[in-house]
Amino acid sequence: MLIVHCHVCGAEGDETDFHYGGQAHIARPATRDPANVSDAEQRDYLFMRHNAKGLHFERWRCDRGCGKWFHAARDTVTMEFKATYGISELPPRALMEAATGEWAVFFKDRLAKGSEA
Amino acid sequence: MSDAQFETALQGRETPTGLTVDIREMTTRGMIDLRGLADDTAFMAAVKQALNLDLPTAPRTSAAWGEIQALWLSTDQWLILCPRTKTEELLTALRQALAGIHSLAVDVSDMRTIIRLEGDQARSLLLKGSSLDLLSADYEAGTARRLRFAEIAALLHIVSTKPDVIDLYVFRSYADYAWDWLIANGRTVADVRQFGKQAVPAT
Numbered sequence: 364m365l366i367v368h369c370h371v372c373g374a375e376g377d378e379t380d381f382h383y384g385g386q387a388h389i390a391r392p393a394t395r396d397p398a399n400v401s402d403a404e405q406r407d408y409l410f411m412r413h414n415a416k417g418l419h420f421e422r423w424r425c426d427r428g429c430g431k432w433f434h435a436a437r438d439t440v441t442m443e444f445k446a447t448y449g450i451s452e453l454p455p456r457a458l459m460e461a462a463t464g465e466w467a468v469f470f471k472d473r474l475a476k477g478s479e480a
Numbered sequence: 481m482s483d484a485q486f487e488t489a490l491q492g493r494e495t496p497t498g499l500t501v502d503i504r505e506m507t508t509r510g511m512i513d514l515r516g517l518a519d520d521t522a523f524m525a526a527v528k529q530a531l532n533l534d535l536p537t538a539p540r541t542s543a544a545w546g547e548i549q550a551l552w553l554s555t556d557q558w559l560i561l562c563p564r565t566k567t568e569e570l571l572t573a574l575r576q577a578l579a580g581i582h583s584l585a586v587d588v589s590d591m592r593t594i595i596r597l598e599g600d601q602a603r604s605l606l607l608k609g610s611s612l613d614l615l616s617a618d619y620e621a622g623t624a625r626r627l628r629f630a631e632i633a634a635l636l637h638i639v640s641t642k643p644d645v646i647d648l649y650v651f652r653s654y655a656d657y658a659w660d661w662l663i664a665n666g667r668t669v670a671d672v673r674q675f676g677k678q679a680v681p682a683t
Contacts, residue, residue: 371555372539372540372554372555373539374539374540374625376611376612376627377611377628379611379628380611380627426628427626427627427628427633428625428626428627429539429553429554429555429626430553430554430557430626431554431555
């Protein structure tokens with residue numbers, strides 16, 4: 364059982380008090396440019412997910428508490444929560460730099476630009 | 481034609497005996513769901529004017545003025561408690577004060593059923609159905625928080641301590657289940673004393 368800490372209301376509780384919301388930072392291509400979404404983009408958006416061993420970024424909801432969504436960086440090997448951050452934010456810079464594999468590719472541009480999620 | 485009759489969810493259920501705590505349904509309470517932005521000063525001022533109390537902004541706290549109470553539910557949501565007979569009046573006053581402000585006030589008196597637990601074993605009984613550390617100092621009088629209780633969504637309000645008076649809010653359709661759960665787990669023979677002094681085993 365994971366012990367989760369809500370980024371919004373500070374509640375700490377068992378995993379069952381929270382709701383896992385899947386991989387974080389997935390942008391819907393049709394939101395940016397509805398007229399020009401390729402099949403490959405739409406496929407990636409719907410189905411393709413990172414399967415990180417180690418540092419992973421995901422969404423959680425304080426389901427039985429304040430009801431708000433937030434982001435969490437978690438290690439899928441040790442199950443340790445490295446950080447939680449707001450739902451419209453990017454992870455702390457140190458964690459973006461520590462990301463490996465697909466996440467490292469994902470954060471590369473963002474680290475360069477320092478842009479928002 | 482028959483007139484609509486007010487019936488509570490647990491109407492007709494006998495007062496249980498042989499429990500470690502006293503439980504009863506609170507039937508005369510009205511509830512208003514209030515939503516708005518806590519950092520909107522116009523909203524906070526309007527609520528203050530209508531209710532005469534400052535909405536609690538710290539997580540899991542509550543505020544009271546006279547017979548009106550406000551429980552913190554989320555960063556933008558509060559549950560206002562008042563006598564059931566005054567709900568309409570209070571709601572009208574709130575809506576008038578909040579006119580033009582981004583907010584929401586709805587009468588939800590029949591949405592939840594309130595079960596009041598009284599007695600010092602109340603916390604250890606609730607612990608059986610929840611993973612919260614209810615015995616910690618965080619859960620002092622006035623604490624209100626939503627939780628997963630006996631697999632259902634519930635709201636806990638610690639009304640006073642010594643002796644403990646705790647209000648358990650469950651959605652109305654779960655009232656029967658919660659009531660039966662409390663009866664089944666609150667029997668004197670089912671009392672858990674692992675938090676008290678333990679007998680020292682002979683060595």
